[in-house]
Every structure is written in structure tokens, then in C-alpha cells.
Amino acid sequence: xxxxxxxxxxxxxxLCSYSMYGQQWHAGDTLNTVKKDxxxxxxxxxxxxxxxxxxxxxxxxxxxWPIFGSKARMAIGGYVKLDYIQDFDGxxxxxxxxxxNVPVEGDGRPAQSGYMNLFARESRLNIDFRSITETGMPIQxxxxxxxxxxxxxPFNQSARLRHFYGVLGRLLIGRTWGTQSDLYAVPATxxxxxxxxxxxTRRAQIRFEDAINTKFKYAVALEMLEFPGIDGxxxxxxxxxxxxxxxxxxxxxxxxxxxxxxxxSLFQLRWDGEEVIPNSTKVGWGFSFxxxxxxxxxxxxxxxxxxxxxxxxxxxxxxxxxxxxxxLNDEGKLETMPAWNLGTGVCINLSKTLVTNLNVSYYAIDxxxxxxxxxxxxxxxxxxxxxxxxxxxxxxxVEFMVLERVNGxxxxxxxxxxxxxxxxxx
Numbered sequence: 421x422x423x424x425x426x427x428x429x430x431x432x433x434x435l436c437s438y439s440m441y442g443q444q445w446h447a448g449d450t451l452n453t454v455k456k457d458x459x460x461x462x463x464x465x466x467x468x469x470x471x472x473x474x475x476x477x478x479x480x481x482x483x484x485w486p487i488f489g490s491k492a493r494m495a496i497g498g499y500v501k502l503d504y505i506q507d508f509d510g511x512x513x514x515x516x517x518x519x520x521n522v523p524v525e526g527d528g529r530p531a532q533s534g535y536m537n538l539f540a541r542e543s544r545l546n547i548d549f550r551s552i553t554e555t556g557m558p559i560q561x562x563x564x565x566x567x568x569x570x571x572x573x574p575f576n577q578s579a580r581l582r583h584f585y586g587v588l589g590r591l592l593i594g595r596t597w598g599t600q601s602d603l604y605a606v607p608a609t610x611x612x613x614x615x616x617x618x619x620x621t622r623r624a625q626i627r628f629e630d631a632i633n634t635k636f637k638y639a640v641a642l643e644m645l646e647f648p649g650i651d652g653x654x655x656x657x658x659x660x661x662x663x664x665x666x667x668x669x670x671x672x673x674x675x676x677x678x679x680x681x682x683x684x685s686l687f688q689l690r691w692d693g694e695e696v697i698p699n700s701t702k703v704g705w706g707f708s709f710x711x712x713x714x715x716x717x718x719x720x721x722x723x724x725x726x727x728x729x730x731x732x733x734x735x736x737x738x739x740x741x742x743x744x745x746x747x748l749n750d751e752g753k754l755e756t757m758p759a760w761n762l763g764t765g766v767c768i769n770l771s772k773t774l775v776t777n778l779n780v781s782y783y784a785i786d787x788x789x790x791x792x793x794x795x796x797x798x799x800x801x802x803x804x805x806x807x808x809x810x811x812x813x814x815x816x817x818v819e820f821m822v823l824e825r826v827n828g829x830x831x832x833x834x835x836x837x838x839x840x841x842x843x844x845x846x
Contacts (some may be wrong), residue, residue: 451493451550451558455482460549460809461775463721463767465614466499467603468546468564468583472629472633473590476558481550492551498544499845505537506838515541516613517568517837519738519783519799521800522825522834527746527794539589541567541577542612560587562596563648567610582622592627598681599627599641599667599736605710605777607765607803610819615801616737617761618782619683619708619727621646623665632670640668645687649734649745649758651791655752656696663688667817672795678721689731689746700754704731704748725763731756738783739831742796747788759785765803793828800824815843 471479472540482632484495510532512521518721523531546564551561552623569576585594597603601620609615623646629639648659662721672680690701708728714721733744736759746756784798792798805819819839826832 423554427777442792451481451484451552453477453482454480455479456561459769459809460773460812461815463574463608465608466544466553466563466608466843466845467606468596469586469603470587470592471598472587473558473631474593476560476587476661477552478551481548482752484550485550487551490551492549494550495548497548497846498545499843500540501542501841501843502540503538503542504840506534506575507536507835508534508837509833509835510534511835511837512842513570515539516570517611517801517821517823517835518613518616519801519823520742520796522799524827524831524845526831537579537640543567544582546583549636557589558587559589559611560583562587587593590628590630592629594623595624596622598623598625598806599639599669600645600685602681602683602708602710602725604679604681604712605723605763607723607763607781608767608775608777608805608807608820609779609803609805610805610817610839611803611821611837613737615763615779615781615803616781617799617801618737619710619725619735619761619764621737621740627698635673636670636799638668641666643667645734647734647740648689649739649743649756650689650691650733651743651747653748653790655691655693655748657691657693657699659690660692661688661690663808664800674711674713675797676714677718678711680711681709683708683710685729685735687731688735689734689756689788691746691748693752697752700748700752702731704745704756705729706732707733719769720767722766723764725781726761728758730758732759733757733785735759736761736783738781738799739785739796744785744796747790749790749793750787755788757788757791759783768836775807777805777807787828791828794831795827795828796825798826813845815841817846 484493486762513536544566565579567577569578569580572596579642583596585596598620625643627641645665650659657827667681667685687704705745708727710725731745733739763781780802782800801823803821807817
């Protein structure tokens, strides 16, 4: 069965499942406005959690207000975050520390010395609209933006779309976290890049998800692969897919309140020769296993994330923009490259207002012989922070990070940075 046939079958199954499941909603359900006893320091770094179906009805929505004459409610949320960075080695990104931006002597990039930076780009704002139809089906529209448009100049802090999606029952349509992105396994760092050896990005998609039982859930989706990561070398043409990415996941809630996550993706990598050279296509795939588990009377937790795949560089945050998924050989034929990542970390709640996090990450690709040896093939990162909540809704903290980049010619570089932050959540 081809990827195209699988995609069509998935779409039909999603619509059929949605039609059958939609009849199970019961009129009279109301949104949950009871405020949960949440931690002073956000365990998910302020990231949006996606809910559909009954999970959306049950999700806490305490700071919302009713829209007169309907069951709908609306809320405005987000945070203001001010960061101060003291860079010691001249990273090529002054706002977040990605592995690819570690300086390596002699790799052709201009050398620079350390510096400071003060900015508020991570600040974000969201609008959340939720309601229940007359037949009892939950619906949602969610919109969020921040100011991480790094292509607009260092001080032109224009808005950037993070999320914009709608939920109808168990169906989600729009742009949000990819189905294979596990927010439970994202490290709790002050650095925005979060060590960047992570799996998955935010994407345009259509997703159906449901519960198997009280512990297991599944999701299947068609998504846009926004960063195919093909190195065209000196050949004419461009990366241009004809098929969407097909992905799915199964999650399990643990007895300790954590979550296990198993995901898989199948996608097309395609080079359009633009009638100068023949088109070339390869199938990419990958699997991931990740999760979070609590210990010490659920006061502390550890997380892990690992994945492996063919043409998988497009799925690991560290390699975005580095053309690490596939490459054209001397005949102009597309070849894929394997990639993998590993990450783990621990969060220790020293008190209700003081938390420390230690996280380490690693990623690597198996490069083609046609790949330029001055390009990155692996990297690692380590982050240690201390976060304090002096008053409610305010977090402040400091983080020390060390990153290493390794190129194909075995040259490498190490970068170090301190980052301080003040964050007001609303």
C-alpha cells in the first residue's frame, strides 16, 4: 500500500470515527471552571496543552468569562518574560542557544566574542474560546502568538504565530504541536531552545484522537512537513512534497500521574528538479519513545525522550535549517540520512516556591559521503537552573548551559552561557 493510499484511508477512517463518536455527546454538559491547585512554577514552561472531546470539557478553565446568551466562555492568557543573556563564547544566536549555533574554529563562519543581550521576545499572548453545541459537542478556537521572528532584525520584535486551531469534538484542525511532539518530555529550561535535541515541531494538521480506556489514548493525523531538510548541493530545483506526513501516537497515563508516549511517522521527501534534472523521491520514517514520571510523593519528576528514523533530521529541532534529512548524490538522486536523539532530565521541587532542573540532550546523524564535512553531524547540551517564585504568578531564575557542536571533519566547539529571567504569568 502506498503512502497516498494510506493517507486517503486515514482521512476516511477519521471522518467516519468522528461521525459515529459525535452522536455520543450529551446535551447539558458544562465547561469546568473550577480552579485547580496548580504549582507556582509551571511544569510545562507555559506551553499549550491540546484537548479534544470530553477532555476539553473536563480541562480546567477557571479564568474565563461567560459570553452572554450562550454556553461559550472565553479567556485571555500568556505571560511576559524578560531575559538577560551573558554569552561567553560568541554564539551565533543572541536570543536562544541552539546546538547548531555553537562556534567551531575554522568552519568558515565569522568568529565573534562573547556579549550580553536583554530582550522580551518570548513573551506571549493567547485567546481561548470554548463552547458546547446544542447537541452537547465541545468546540474550541485557540490563538497564540509570541515575538520570536528572528528573521526581522535583532530589535524588530514583530509578532509570530505559534498556534491557531479549532476543535470540534475529537477532531482538531489548524496549526499547533505536531502529533509526535510530547510536551511531557520537553525539558524545563529558561533557554527558549530547551536544548533543542527534541522531536517534533508545531505544524498545520488535521488530527483525530480518542480514548481507548481510562489509561490509554491514541491519535492519528495528516500534517505538513514544514522543514524537509534536503541538501540540494549545486543541483537545480527545490524540496517539494506531494503528500502530507502521516503520523500517530499512543499514550498511557501512569499510576504516579506521569505519561508514556510512543509515536511513529511516515512521510515523503521529494526533490523537484524543475525540469532541469529528473525529480527524485524517498520515503522517510521514524519512531519515538518519551515520557515523564513522578516520584517522591509526586513532588519531583524525571523526563526522557528518544527517537530514531531514516530521513529523520527534519523531525529533530537541533537540525532544522541544516539540511540533515536527505542529500542529492552525484547523479542528482535523493538519498536519506539516519538520525537519532536522546534526552533526559530531572526536576526537584526544593519547596513550593523553589525548583531546580537538570537536563541533558544529544543528537546525531549518519552523514552521507556527499555531505560537506564542515557541516554539523552531532551535538549535545546541558542545562542547570534554579527557578524561584517570590510572589504568586511571578517566576524568576538563573540557568547555566554548556553546548557542543561536532562537524563532519571531527572539528568541534563548546559554548557556555548564563541566562537570567523574570516571568509574569497571567
